[in-house]
Amino acid sequence: MDRSGHFSFGDKPSQIIKSEYNENIKDVIFTMNWKKSGQYPPPTTSQITRQDLLKYDPLLLVYYYEKHIEFTQCPDFSADSELDRIPH
Numbered sequence: 001m002d003r004s005g006h007f008s009f010g011d012k013p014s015q016i017i018k019s020e021y022n023e024n025i026k027d028v029i030f031t032m033n034w035k036k037s038g039q040y041p042p043p044t045t046s047q048i049t050r051q052d053l054l055k056y057d058p059l060l061l062v063y064y065y066e067k068h069i070e071f072t073q074c075p076d077f078s079a080d081s082e083l084d085r086i087p088h
Helices: 050-056 058-068 079-085
Strands: 013-022 027-034 046-049
Touching: 013 058, 027 050, 046 050, 050 058
Parallel strands: none
Antiparallel strands: 013 027, 027 046
């Protein structure tokens, strides 16, 4: 029997395959693939909100953002000057 995956069922994600902003709910929707669990086939691909991903697997969300972020301009970080600003 096929069923959609979700963290609330104890499913573990294998990857985020797509993300898109949903104007109706004012949140990002992620399309997820799920890992196989035991002898059962993996759950089918499903969608999950950014809020649910923050709740169930915030590190996966951070990893996804980190992997997909692009900087157009980076400040010049001089180690000496930046370290002077850090409170000790």
